[in-house]
Amino acid sequence: MITETPMIRQYNEIKKDHKDALLFFRMGDFYELFFEDAKIASKILGITLTSRSKGENAVPMAGIPHHASESYTRKLIKAGHKVAICEQLQDPGEAKGIVDRGVIRIITPGTVTEDALLDGKNNNYLLALWKDKEIFGLSWIDLSTGKFEIEDIREERLFDELARLNPSEIVLPDDITESNATFTQRIRTECNAMITPLPAWEFSESTGYQALLEHFGTHSLEGFGCQDAGVALGAAGAILHYLKETQKTSLKHIAKIQKYETNNRVIMDRATQQSLELTQTIRNKNREGSLLGALDQTKTPMGARLLKDWVISPLKNHDEIKYRQLGVREFTEKPELRREIIAILHDIYDIERIAAKVSCGRANARDLISLQQSLSKLPELKEKLDFFITAIISDREKEIDPLDELRTLIGMAISLDSPHSLKEGGIIKEGYDAALDELRYISKNGKQWIAHFQAEEIARTNINSLKVGYNKVFGYYIEITNTHRENIPPAYIRKQTLKNAERYITPELKEYETKVLTAEERAKDLEYDLFIQLRDKAGTFTKQLQGISEAIAQIDVLSTLAKIAVENRYAMPEITDSLELNINDGCHPVLTMELDRERFVPNDINLDGVQDKTMVITGPNMAGKSTYIRQTALLVIMAQMGSFIPAKNATIGTVDRIFARVGASDELSKGQSTFMVEMNETANILNNATERSLIILDEVGRGTSTFDGISIAWAITEYIYQNIGARTLFATHYHELTELSLLFAGIKNFNVAVKEWGEEIIFLRKIVAGGTDKSYGIHVARLAGIPKQIIQRARSILNNLEAATLDINGKPKFAPLKTDHVKKPRQRKLFASKEDLVIDEIKKLSLDEIAPADALNKLAELKKRLYEDE
Structure with missing residues (x-):
């Protein structure tokens, strides 16, 4: 048994209150870790594991220099650990025995404020959730900026919202973590976030409401529009309690709370956000190659974070969209001023996060220098903005106050070559005191x-x-x-x-x-005191600094979108309240930047939302079907976030939701196959889409047998057209679906044009009217490098199949056209006669207006009767 020394006894007393964190125990110039903490840290940080004392009294020990702690803390946080900072609370020279020590802060993934631990382009959210019946109350905060929001949502939208927010830490009631391990694990897996349990009583709505009133010093939450927020107030209260418990400092920069309004935001579920690669690519999770990566040429971290918010949460109200559009347009019309403003923005630091660090008492001298240098750019910025008349820009100009008093004070007091440490001296200028x-x-x-x-x-x-x-x-x-x-x-x-x-x-x-x-020593102490006084003074300007940050962020985003529009010859789309979706010569916003606009083949889309609602798009792999349908969704997103778009011109009736069902993968952790994932995502669309939604579907139904797949794809397309009426683009290899256009006037066939040259094929990337008339799977297989022997054998098999199923005119033997006068492009079918009987039955079911679920049951019976009896 280890004999406790007074120091180890003190360590153990402190550690027992912070069992879920690695304890950084300050000893002189080092933070020491002991026992299991030392073993964990030594492996993650690659530092030497030593021991204090020997033999039976040996205590595992590892240490890091206190002045370099941020880099070590970053690694531990990324590895999924919390870090409790335990400092010496008295001068060792004055201590009669063991130096007094105490934890001054607990650093967790959701509460970091240090620049080295944050990504300037992304918000770092701490999120709390609380459930009451079928309603989830969500609250999230970025401690590094003070952004604090709440939302009540239904259970089916929970994981879509979590995907949008991408929190780094989630606070849950302990009764959920203890009683519902499956739910907790799903949150941990899908969000890749740390889960922190708190006592359930901290999440009660009444407790949360009182905590918010106490924090803001108000008699109600009416001034924030949150008086009747509901369950989310409990989650917000839990967040405040957690922050006070872990940060042990002022939280004055959290000056307001907002209700997140979904009624003016386009809703996109998790699958849609991923399929459209809005913020990162599917394959390698990189920002580069995503829509955000293509658009983000912002100059300030505040602008980068705001642009991301616009991309993942476009507007729905067409008047507000036009308000943003006018700001972008005026920046396009004033190129010289735009260039000058962008140059000024380049020299502005992250005022929003500096203000938060100042308020929390964590800003150092270099932070104040960055703040002073940023403020010094504001008079020139205001002067340039005076030439703009658009309301959105003029309103932002009014919020930009150079704060001459603060700027002058910092300039007089702080030395430009100040060290990072606040207690080494060299911070205060000569002549200040x-x-x-x-x-x-x-x-x-x-x-x-x-x-x-x-x-x-x-x-x-x-x-x-x-x-x-x-x-x-x-x-x-x-x-x-x-x-x-x-x-x-x-x-x-x-x-x-x-x-x-x-x-x-x-x-x-x-x-x-x-x-x-x-x-x-006295000079260093006095310098520290003078700096703290100055930092406290700067903290009184927190609210103004946050307003300045919001204004600069919006100017940054508007000018960036204008710059991209001019450089890439984008057009301002007309935004209406109709169901129209007309885009002429539209291009993919990411690929055109990567490939050069001149090499990209533009395409049109024309849906009036009344007569023409659905496009069935056929054609071989690699021809561009998926690119075309994704492109359409991305252009709508850009238009509704207020941006110009890569097109000749466009008229877009606002959409309320965008659904993308593109590609699929197993989710084995949930026991779901590729096809089950596909069907779950499709069911979400069918249950939540409205007439004003935009739906893009790619190869729905291919995860099962051919007959099942065709039946499901047919019934889904038919149901969307008849029961939902949403504008829909369906890219498919099931050429049988082209026959839907014979039944419904508003379903139109399109295909990707292909040019044959002997045995070679050329993908023209052009979407043209009509169904495709040939499959090119073997050609694509050859281009992919499939061995020549397999290609030749496949051609022989194909010839035999076609000979057995096509007549001398190249038409299916058992599926003649319903009427000779209907001239529709036909696709050669590779199926036997009974396949065509299935299609005929589908048509009958459609015409009889049988519900999709009943239709699928009848088709299953038909399949059994036609095929299994044989």
Whole structure:
């Protein structure tokens, strides 16, 4: 058994209150970790694991320099750990025994504020959720900016919202984490976030409401529009409690709470966000290659974060969209001013996060320098914005206050070459404080003072051999040989007797000794106090700084979208309240930047939402079907976030939701196959889409047998057209679906044009009217590098199948056209006659207006009767 030393006893007492965190225990210039914490940290950080004491009393131990703790903390946080910072609370020189220590802060993934631990382009959200019946109350905060929001949602939208917010830490009631391990694990897996349980009582609506009133110092939440927010108030209260428990500092920069309004935002579920690659690519999870990566040329971190919010949450109200559009347009019309403003924005730091650090008491001198330099750019920025008349820009200009008082104060006080540490000195400029200047003078000019004092004493006593010296034992002294003993002034006080001399001190010399020996430390202490006073003063401007940040962010995004529009020849789409979706010469916003606009083949889309609602798009792989349908969704998103789009012109009736069912993968952790994932996502569309939605579907039904797949795809397309009426683009290899156009006037066939050259094929990337008339799977297989022997064998098999299923005119033997006068492009079918009987039955079911679920049951019975009996 380990014998506890007083220090280890103190460590254990502190550690028992922070069992879920790695304890950074301050000892001099190092943070030490002991026992299991040391073992964990040594592996993650790659530092040496040593031990304190030996034998039975050996205690595993690992340490890191306190001045470099941020880099180590970042690795531990990324590895999924919390870090409790335990500091020395008293001067070791004043301690009679063990130095007092205490935890001053707990750093968690959702509560970091240090630049080294954050991504400037992304918000870092701490999220809490609380469930009451079928309603989930969500609250999320970015502590590094003070952004604090709440929302009540139904259970089916929970994971879509979590995907949009992408929190790094989620706070849950302990009764959920203890009783519903499956739900908790799903949240942890899908969000890749740390889960932190808190007592369930902290989530109650009444407790949360009172916590919010206490924090904001108000009598109600009406001023924030949150008085009747509901369950989410409990989640918000839990967040505040958690922050106070972990941060142990001022949270004044959390100055408001907002209700997230979904009624003016386009809703996109998790599958849609991923399929459209809005913020990261599917394959490698990179920002580059996503829509956000293509659009983000912002100059400030605030602007980058706002642009991301616009991309994942486009507007729905067409008047508000036009309001943004006008701002973008005016920036396009004033190119010289736009370039000058962008150049100014380039020199502005992250004011929003600096303001939060100032308010929390964590800003250092360099943060204040960055703030001062940013504020110094604002007068010029305001001057440039004076030339704009668009309301959205003019309104932002009014919020940009250079804060001359704060800017001047920081400029007078803080040295430009200040160190990171606040207690090493070198922060405050000379001339700012007289007492500090005197201490610095004493510290730096001690030899000159001693020489001057010695000269004065020689002149006063007429003792030419008088010398002033110093040693560590006696300090400063005056040494006089015994031959001049009679001339020693009465005020001299004997300090030490030597063989041939005496050493003396005077009150003046002793006073100076006290000054010079402590001047450097006293100067550092005074500098620290002066800096804290200045930082506290800056903290009183937090609200103004947050307003400035919001204004700069919006100017940054508007000017960026204008710059991209001009450089890429984008057009301003007309936004209406209709169901129209007309885009002429539209291009993919990401691919056109990667491939060059001149090499990209533009395409049109024309749906009036009334007569023409659905496009069935056929064609071979690699031809561009998926690119076309994704492109359409991305252009709608860009249009509704207020951006111009890569097109000749466009008229877009606003959409309320966008659904994308593109590609599929197993979710084995949930016991779901590829086809089950596909059907779940499709069911979500069918249950939640409205007439005003935009739906893009890619190869729905291919995860099962051919007959099942065709039946499901047919029934889904038919149901969307008849029962939902949403604007829909369906890319498919099931050429049988082209026959839907014979039944419904508003379903139109389109295909990707292909040019054949002998055995070669050329994908023209052009969407043209009509169904495709041929499959090119074997050609694509050859292009992919499938061995020649397999390609030749596949062609033989194909020829045999076609000979058995097609007549001498190349038409299916058992599926003649319903009427000779209907001239529709036909696709050669590779199926036997019974396949065509299935299609005929589907048509009958459609015409009889049987519900999709009943239709699928009947088709299953039909399949069994037609095929299994054989």
